[in-house]
Amino acid sequence: MIRKAKAVWHGTGRDGSGNLSTDSGVLGGTPYSFKTRFENEKGTNPEELIAAAHAGCFTMALAFGMQLAGLNPTELETEAAVTLEPEGQGFRISKSALTLRAKVPNLDEAKFAELAKGAEKNCPVSKVLNAEITLDAKLV
Template sequence: MIRKARAVWRGTGKDGNGDLTTDSGVLSATPYSFKTRFESEPGTNPEELIAAAHAGCFTMQLAFLIQRAGLEPEELSTEAAVSLVPDGQGFKIDRSALTLRAKVPGLDQAKFDELAGVAEKSCPVSRLLNAEITLDAKLES
């Protein structure tokens, strides 16, 4: 399976702008720029997209693991917070902090912690990132 996205940029790094398009059409000429990345102008940025990918990948991986354990989640809600920090003359992503809140009838805390930990380590996006990944997982009743 291969998934594709295209970035087009016009102009300089700080004053230019671009757009992102995915083959699925979910992103279609979606704007991004210095201001959408480092300020609060409407549009997207690479870190936001990585956060969405990480949250989505981890949550789906956990759903599969819970299913394999013979249970069905009522709801799994994950936020990923990706940190972009200075690194020499540029920047790097050094962390993705996952915050999970879950409702899974019949699942005890020990098994929940085990499955969430396995999902965090095994989802393909976690495996791709060369960054610290933290997980704050809470099972709600």
């Protein structure tokens, strides 16, 4: 399975701008720039997309883990907060903090913690990130 995305950029790093597109069409010429990345201009940025990918990957991995355990979650809600910090002349993604709130009938805290930790360790996006990953998981 291969998934593709394309970035097109015009101009310098600070003053230029670009757009991102995916083969699926979900992103189609979506703008990104210095201001969407480092300020609050409307558009997206690589870190936001990594956060979305990590939240989605982790949550789906957990749903599959729960299915294998015979559980049927009512709702799994995950937020991923990706930290970008200076490093040398550039930047690095240093952390992805996952916050999970789950509604799962007939699930005890110990099994919940085991399943959540397994999903955090085994989702493909967690495996590719060279960053600290934290998990705050609570049954609600």
